[in-house]
Amino acid sequence: MWHQDEIHLSARPRGFHLVTHELVEALPGLEACEMGLVHLQLLHTSASLTLNENSDPDVRHDMDAFMRRLVPEGLDYFRHTLEGPDDMPAHVMASLLGTQLTLAVRDGRLALGTWQGIWLGEHREYGGSRRVIMTLNGRDSA
Numbered sequence: 001m002w003h004q005d006e007i008h009l010s011a012r013p014r015g016f017h018l019v020t021h022e023l024v025e026a027l028p029g030l031e032a033c034e035m036g037l038v039h040l041q042l043l044h045t046s047a048s049l050t051l052n053e054n055s056d057p058d059v060r061h062d063m064d065a066f067m068r069r070l071v072p073e074g075l076d077y078f079r080h081t082l083e084g085p086d087d088m089p090a091h092v093m094a095s096l097l098g099t100q101l102t103l104a105v106r107d108g109r110l111a112l113g114t115w116q117g118i119w120l121g122e123h124r125e126y127g128g129s130r131r132v133i134m135t136l137n138g139r140d141s142a
Contacts, residue, residue, distance in 0.1 A: 001036075003029035003136040006043075011129050012122045014086070016052075016060035020118040024110060027134050031108040036138015038110065040101045043131040046090035046124050048097035054117025067093050067123075090123030097121055105138055 007026040009019060024030060027038065042049050053059035071092045073085040080088045101118065104111035120130060 001029060001033065001136070001138055001140045003027070003134075005134050007132050007134060009120060009130045009132060011127065012120065014122050014125050014127070015064045016050075016119045016121050018054060018060070018117045019120045020054065020110070020112075023118055023132065023134065027136060029136050029140075030105065030110075032140050033105045033108055033136060033138040034141035035107075036105040036136060038103050038105055039135045039137075040103070040118070041133045041135075042099040042120075043133060044099065044127070045094055046087060047127055047130050048094045048099055048121035048123065049101050049132075050097045050119050050121060051101060051103070051112075051116055052119055053115055054112075055115055060119065063119075063121075067096075067121075071096075084125075086123070086125050090127075093121065093123045105136070108141065 005026065005028055007023065009022065023040065040049055052063070071089040073089050078088040
């Protein structure tokens with residue numbers, strides 16, 4: 001079986017946001033997939049997808065604080081500055097963390113660890129809504 005859909009995530013403030021439930025709810029055919037893979041591709045270059053802690057929101061806060069320190073705004077060697085001081089750092093963070101995830105599917109669910117969740121990293125102050133293409137491939141349980 002193959003399914004593909006595009007989801008629009010609502011605009012969020014800068015930081016890391018748990019979006020697992022939102023993505024799972026929008027993925028057609030997941031419940032019928034006995035075994036397979038789902039590929040998530042974020043269609044933007046100033047945000048990211050990553051898999052990390054799904055329980056304690058302090059982890060998302062701390063990751064944002066770390067990334068802002070790792071790639072601060074206002075570095076004098078950045079040339080790409082026309083879209084604002086947060087844009088080039090956002091591109092760097094998106095490249096460091098990535099814009100794609102491939103996850104296992106088992107028995108109609110994402111095969112995630114107990115404390116794992118999918119995060120959207122919003123690296124712009126006003127990034128706007130974000131689009132994700134979700135592609136599911138696997139063996140149908142029917």
